[in-house]
Structures are given as structure tokens and as C-alpha cells.
Amino acid sequence: MNEPVNKALLPAGLRDALPEEAEREATAVFSLMNAFRAEGYQTVKPPLMEFEQSLLSGPGGELAQQLFRLMDPISQQMMGLRADITPQIARIAASRLAGSARPLRLCYSGQVLRVRGDQLRPERQFTQAGIELFGSDAVKADVEIVLLTVAALRAAGLQDLSIDLTVPSLAPAVLTGQGHEGATADAAREALDGKDAGELRGIVGDDPLIFGLLEAVGPAETAMPRLQALDISGLAGQQIARLAETIAGIRAVEPDLSLTVDPGEYRGFEYQTGVAFSVFAPGVRGEIGRGGRYVSETGEPAVGATVYLDSVLRALPVTVSALRVYLPFGTAPDDARRCREQGNRVVAGLEPEADPEAEARRLGCTAIWHKIEVKDI
Amino acid sequence: MTTTEPLVIALPKGRILKEAMPLVRAAGIEPEAAFDDPKSRQLRFATNHPGVEIIRVRSFDVATFVAFGAAQLGIAGHDVLMEFDYSDIYAPLDLGIGFCRLAVAEPAELSRTDDPSRWSHVRVATKYPHITATHFAKRGVQAECIKLNGAMELAPTLGLCRRIVDLVSTGSTLKANGLVEVEHIADITSRLIVNRTALKTRPVEIQGWIEQFRRAVDAEAA
Structure with missing residues (x-):
């Protein structure tokens, strides 16, 4: 009955992303954010949790059922872990950036937590990346958000949208x-x-x-x-x-x-x-992202979009992992520098090895630095 | 957009299949010969359309295959759709087949003295725990569901529980087991169902098939 839980077991809907997957996600987020910034959207970073009341106001009202809550021992108030970043961006636009010139363009990426995953998206924690445009009611703003969402997803590698x-x-x-x-x-x-x-x-x-x-x-x-x-x-x-x-x-x-x-x-x-x-992307269940026009709590017109990285990754073709070059133990610092300067990812040997090529293969490298050049193994 | 992925249609085994096949054929889909061979162990069948395949699975699994996009189209009873309540399934067409109803039943003897409006807690054997819980919750009754996969009618006679929620078509199975219907939950027919992503990403193709089925249903009704 009281068997110790296997330490590898995680609560339902939570998971470890291992090297290749984690890198794929980080790369996708980077491409998305770069595309957002290229259109003049400025990055903001709200905290992971804040007072429940502010998370649930305005666009966040629908998420009451999805919020993990905990008591703040300092203020004795209820805090919530964000289930969606959009309400936080709306809060920033309405408070600290209320005085900034309109239209105000902001972008973000970060983790969100939900109490319950659903049947099709069991994840309780996933990464969200998105854009919000405040202070314009123009059709052009709606169009810009749709087009930028498409362009950013394409930059991240999704062609068929x-x-x-x-x-x-x-x-x-x-x-x-x-x-x-x-x-x-x-x-x-x-x-x-x-x-x-x-x-x-x-x-x-x-x-x-x-x-x-x-x-x-x-x-x-x-x-x-x-x-x-x-x-x-x-x-x-x-x-x-x-x-x-x-x-x-x-x-x-x-x-x-x-x-x-x-x-x-x-x-x-x-x-x-x-x-x-x-x-949507063909064959990928659920939506990749969504967006639209709303009115912020202060009555300001706003339009935005958010994409879900778990779905983005399901839609991305599996890529071959990046080439890694093994630097045998004792490679001269100048040679090693030259190898890095060529844009290679290097794995340095920490101890003398009998057979550098075998060692390179054991560590998952597909090439080895041989005196002055990369040699495939 | 050109998609080379095949279109998979999920059909339910058993009772509904007999009623559904005339519609499938009228919609212009003719499965390969093995489909009608009772000895064949094949689960996946080619059709007269190169890009269209048929799979035959249990009726509850049709909804699951379609919800997850493993099949793009399917035929499923309204009971199954209500039980799963998948948000990624569209049910654009009532096929007008598989008529029956979902009902609460109990032993005839009990029903003579029983007043359903006074229930506060019931124990119910059913294949549909979600529908049952929702139905009773709406009435303000707490329902303890015992999930069975078949032969529900046995439960009251053997004392497993006193009430069941099940599909009733003619009522003869209930009668044979000394049960009577005491509450109606929903009328059931079979629907053509569609995966949401498929309808959004392959709209012309999928809507074409919906239209074919609609014509088949209209021709049947006429």
C-alpha cells in the first residue's frame, strides 16, 4: 500500500522535455519571438504568478476553473499561477504602460499551468508565445495580427497552415x-x-x-x-x-x-x-494558436494572438539533430578555437582517450576535429 | 493545398453497420470485397476511391478515432457523442438510422411503489457513466455509476444495483428481464461525424463528402 513512489513519476500532464525536444522548442520560441520583434512588437515578461484577482479580471475571467492557487504567506492574499499570459499583458498595457504611445505592440513567451488538461491536449504545463496590439480599432490591426501569426509560424518551420x-x-x-x-x-x-x-x-x-x-x-x-x-x-x-x-x-x-x-x-x-x-495544420489535433479582437478592462480596443508550443512541435517536421564535433583530449587551444569559429558545436574530451574516434561515436558525435579540419566519422 | 494523406472513415461494428452501409454505398463508397466477408480478420479496407479507406471499430471507438484525427469521418450514435463530449468532433448530419432512446429502467416490481421525483441518491449500472452522472446532477440527484460494458439488464435481477441507464430500442430486452422504463434521457440516432481539424484544413474535400451523405440520406427519406 505504502510503496514509495518511483522518483521518475511525474504528476499527470507534466513532463520532462529531453535534449532534442527541448532544443526544438527553444528554437521555435526564438524564431517566433524574432518574427514578432521584427514587426516592432516589444518583449515584456510578466511574473509566473500574481494575485488571483488580477489574473481573473478582463480576458482572464474564463480561466477561473483552470487556475492553480496558493496563498501568499506575505500578503495573506490568494495568488494564482497563470493559466494564460494574455490577461497579464492586458494588465501591463492598462497600468504601467498606460502612458505609452498607441498603438502599443507587445510580445511575450512563457510557461502557463492549467489545473486540467483535456482529452486532446493532456498537458497541464505548456509554453505560450504571442502578440498583443493595444489602442487601435482599425481593420488593418486585425489583418496585421493574422499575417504576423502566419509569418512567425512559418519562420518557426510550419509551412502548411x-x-x-x-x-x-x-x-x-x-x-x-x-x-x-x-x-x-x-x-x-x-x-x-x-x-x-x-x-x-x-x-x-x-x-x-x-x-x-x-x-x-x-x-x-x-x-x-x-x-x-x-x-x-x-x-x-x-x-x-x-x-x-x-x-x-x-x-x-x-x-x-x-x-x-x-x-x-x-x-x-x-x-x-x-x-x-x-x-490549424493538417493532421495536427486541436489548434496551433488562436487570436482575435477584444476590449480591455479599461475600454481600450485590443487585438492579439497566441500560439501553443506543444501543438507547434506536433506540427513541425522532425529535424535531424545538429552536427556535433568531438575535440580529442589535448587539442591545442588555437585549434579548438578555429573549430568553434567555423560554427561547429563541440564536445571536448576531458580525459585522454585510447581511440578518439570510438570515444566520439560513443558520445553521439558525427565528426571529429582532426588537426585542422572537421573529419566525418 | 494538396494533401496526399488518405481520408479514413471509421464505421461502427454491429447493429448500426447494417443500417449504415446502404447510406455509405449510396454516397458512392464501395469497400473492397473483404469488408463483407465475415471470415476476414482485416480491420482496414480499401474502397473504390484510391484516397479513401474504411476502418471498422467498436462504436465507442469511432468517436475516439475521429476526435484524435486518426480518422477524418465516422458514423457514431448520439449516445457515444454525448458520453465523450469531445469538442473536436463535429456532427453535421443526422443519418436517420439507429433510432433508439437512452432511458433509466428499474424492476417492474420496484416501480410500482417508487417515486423518481423523491430520489436523492441512486446507484446505476451503465455503459454511460458521464451521461448518467450529468443527467442525475441536473435533477439534483447524486448518482453512483457502476460501469458495465454490456448485459446491463442483468444487474437489477442479480442485485448488483436496482437501476440501469441503457439504450432502449423496442423495449423487449427490458421486458424479458422484468424491467420498465421510468425516465427518458434522450432520443438517439446515428450521426455522420467529422474531425474538426480535418474540416478546417481540407474543407472542400470533407464538405464534398458531407454533401454526398446528405444526398444519400435525403434520397432514403424520399
């Missing part, structure tokens, strides 16, 4: 307009999200407008005309127009990018107020 666009507030607006409220509206929304025509018919009958939303799913070029043909006015109508403008803006730069539209999508977009999007 698909962007799925939605307006999360559209379906509720249409449902309310058609007189559905409360539990009925929620059930209809879930059926729309699950593309469950049978279920939807049972809830709203044969409402052509609501079924119109269900049919406006698919490649942007075919779905958008269907969506625009629906008789939707008011705020919801304006949002459809805005979605069309955003797509046009993306298309102007990326004519071949795979773009789909899905007006029923809403999970994980609970705080989004405008156009939102998810990034």
Missing part, C-alpha cells in the same frame, strides 16, 4: 434577434458550434437565418458570399462586413493562404468582441 475566421458574437446576436434566449440560445449555439444540423433543427425549427449560419462554413471564397447574403442588419451585420474587410486585407498579402470561415465557432473566444481566428 490554415486560418479559420469567425465572429464569436455573431451567432448569439442572430439567435437573440430571432427570439431565442437563455438555455435555448445556449443549446442552439452549441449545436451550431458542433455543426449538428439534427440537434439545431430540434431547437430552433427550420429558421432559414440560423441555418444560413450553419451553411456559411467552409473556404472563405464560398462561405463569405453566403454569409453576406443573409438578411442580418445592425451590429451583427457590421461585424460580417468587418470580417469581409479583414479577409480582403489578408488576401491582398497572402493570396494562396488557406482561409476558412466558421460563424458558429465560439469555444475559447468568450471574451472576443470582433473578428477572431484559429490556426
Whole structure:
């Protein structure tokens, strides 16, 4: 009963990343962040934990169930380990950087922790990297975020990407307009999200407008005309127009990018107020990243995106590990320096070896430094 | 985007398969001969479309294969979808087959004196612990679920527990075991299901198949 736990056993959803995988992730984060910085996004680094209240305010409200909490022995207040970095960036923009010039462009990367993984993403800890743009309500800002997300993922090595666009507030607006409220509206929304025509018919009958939303799913070029043909006015109508403008803006730069539209999508977009999007890669379960427009707690317009490195790594082709060159024991310092200056990764021998080549092979090196040059073994 | 990956359709073994195959064929998919050979131990079958394969798995596993993207399309009962509640499965089409219902049943003798509205705790044998717990939680009843994989009807007669939650189609199995339905949970049919990532990354191809199945279902209904 009381057997000691094997020290290698980690709690569910937590894992060690070993050399090759850890390096792949670090490289991917570096490429993403470089791409973000190249477009003028400045790096910020919020702490791993902070007061629960601030983590849960604004865009963080949906994460209450996902927060690891602990009591701060100093202030005697409840603290939370961040489950998402976005609310922290919004807090920074609204407080310490409230006086900075707008539009304010910030980027970040870091670890997040969640109480529960789900069936498809069992990880409780993973790396997030993302961008946030504060203080602009322009369509151009939405377009910039989508394009930069795509460009950064490409820089990290993901070529085959698909962007799925939605307006999360559209379906509720249409449902309310058609007189559905409360539990009925929620059930209809879930059926729309699950593309469950049978279920939807049972809830709203044969409402052509609501079924119109269900049919406006698919490649942007075919779905958008269907969506625009629906008789939707008011705020919801304006949002459809805005979605069309955003797509046009993306298309102007990326004519071949795979773009789909899905007006029923809403999970994980609970705080989004405008156009939102998810990034997919063929054969990779779940989304690679997501983003969209929201209003920060101070009422400032904001748009951002975040990518999940666990999914990014699942989508990346497995690369061969970098070449490592063995420096036999006693290699002269000048020779060793020359080897390093050629950009090689070196593994230095610490003790005299009988057969340097065998030693090199034992340590996983594919080459050895032979007097003045790299020699493959 | 060109994808050379095959499209895998997961079909459930057993009862539903007989009803589903006419629709699959009407949608223009004809599996290789081994599919209909009861002696074949093959699990994966080619079809008349070079890029389309069929796998035959247990009905509960259809949802799992599709949720994880191992299969892109599948046919699954609404009961299975409710039980797993995978967010990465879309169910765009009600196939109008496999009609039955999920219900709570108990021995006829017990039901004469039993008042379900007064329950505060029940012990239930079921294949559907998630649906059962959710159903009773909504009613404010605490449910202790005993997971069984079949022959639920035996549980009350042998004293394992007094109530079961199971699929009922004609009710004859219940009757033969001295049980009666006391609560209706949901009406069940089979759905065509689609993996979310597949629909987003291969929209034209996947929607084409959904449309083929829709036509097959409409033709059947007409």
C-alpha cells in the first residue's frame, strides 16, 4: 500500500522535455519571438504568478476553473499561477504602460499551468508565445495580427497552415434577434458550434437565418458570399462586413493562404468582441494558436494572438539533430578555437582517450576535429 | 493545398453497420470485397476511391478515432457523442438510422411503489457513466455509476444495483428481464461525424463528402 513512489513519476500532464525536444522548442520560441520583434512588437515578461484577482479580471475571467492557487504567506492574499499570459499583458498595457504611445505592440513567451488538461491536449504545463496590439480599432490591426501569426509560424518551420475566421458574437446576436434566449440560445449555439444540423433543427425549427449560419462554413471564397447574403442588419451585420474587410486585407498579402470561415465557432473566444481566428495544420489535433479582437478592462480596443508550443512541435517536421564535433583530449587551444569559429558545436574530451574516434561515436558525435579540419566519422 | 494523406472513415461494428452501409454505398463508397466477408480478420479496407479507406471499430471507438484525427469521418450514435463530449468532433448530419432512446429502467416490481421525483441518491449500472452522472446532477440527484460494458439488464435481477441507464430500442430486452422504463434521457440516432481539424484544413474535400451523405440520406427519406 505504502510503496514509495518511483522518483521518475511525474504528476499527470507534466513532463520532462529531453535534449532534442527541448532544443526544438527553444528554437521555435526564438524564431517566433524574432518574427514578432521584427514587426516592432516589444518583449515584456510578466511574473509566473500574481494575485488571483488580477489574473481573473478582463480576458482572464474564463480561466477561473483552470487556475492553480496558493496563498501568499506575505500578503495573506490568494495568488494564482497563470493559466494564460494574455490577461497579464492586458494588465501591463492598462497600468504601467498606460502612458505609452498607441498603438502599443507587445510580445511575450512563457510557461502557463492549467489545473486540467483535456482529452486532446493532456498537458497541464505548456509554453505560450504571442502578440498583443493595444489602442487601435482599425481593420488593418486585425489583418496585421493574422499575417504576423502566419509569418512567425512559418519562420518557426510550419509551412502548411490554415486560418479559420469567425465572429464569436455573431451567432448569439442572430439567435437573440430571432427570439431565442437563455438555455435555448445556449443549446442552439452549441449545436451550431458542433455543426449538428439534427440537434439545431430540434431547437430552433427550420429558421432559414440560423441555418444560413450553419451553411456559411467552409473556404472563405464560398462561405463569405453566403454569409453576406443573409438578411442580418445592425451590429451583427457590421461585424460580417468587418470580417469581409479583414479577409480582403489578408488576401491582398497572402493570396494562396488557406482561409476558412466558421460563424458558429465560439469555444475559447468568450471574451472576443470582433473578428477572431484559429490556426490549424493538417493532421495536427486541436489548434496551433488562436487570436482575435477584444476590449480591455479599461475600454481600450485590443487585438492579439497566441500560439501553443506543444501543438507547434506536433506540427513541425522532425529535424535531424545538429552536427556535433568531438575535440580529442589535448587539442591545442588555437585549434579548438578555429573549430568553434567555423560554427561547429563541440564536445571536448576531458580525459585522454585510447581511440578518439570510438570515444566520439560513443558520445553521439558525427565528426571529429582532426588537426585542422572537421573529419566525418 | 494538396494533401496526399488518405481520408479514413471509421464505421461502427454491429447493429448500426447494417443500417449504415446502404447510406455509405449510396454516397458512392464501395469497400473492397473483404469488408463483407465475415471470415476476414482485416480491420482496414480499401474502397473504390484510391484516397479513401474504411476502418471498422467498436462504436465507442469511432468517436475516439475521429476526435484524435486518426480518422477524418465516422458514423457514431448520439449516445457515444454525448458520453465523450469531445469538442473536436463535429456532427453535421443526422443519418436517420439507429433510432433508439437512452432511458433509466428499474424492476417492474420496484416501480410500482417508487417515486423518481423523491430520489436523492441512486446507484446505476451503465455503459454511460458521464451521461448518467450529468443527467442525475441536473435533477439534483447524486448518482453512483457502476460501469458495465454490456448485459446491463442483468444487474437489477442479480442485485448488483436496482437501476440501469441503457439504450432502449423496442423495449423487449427490458421486458424479458422484468424491467420498465421510468425516465427518458434522450432520443438517439446515428450521426455522420467529422474531425474538426480535418474540416478546417481540407474543407472542400470533407464538405464534398458531407454533401454526398446528405444526398444519400435525403434520397432514403424520399
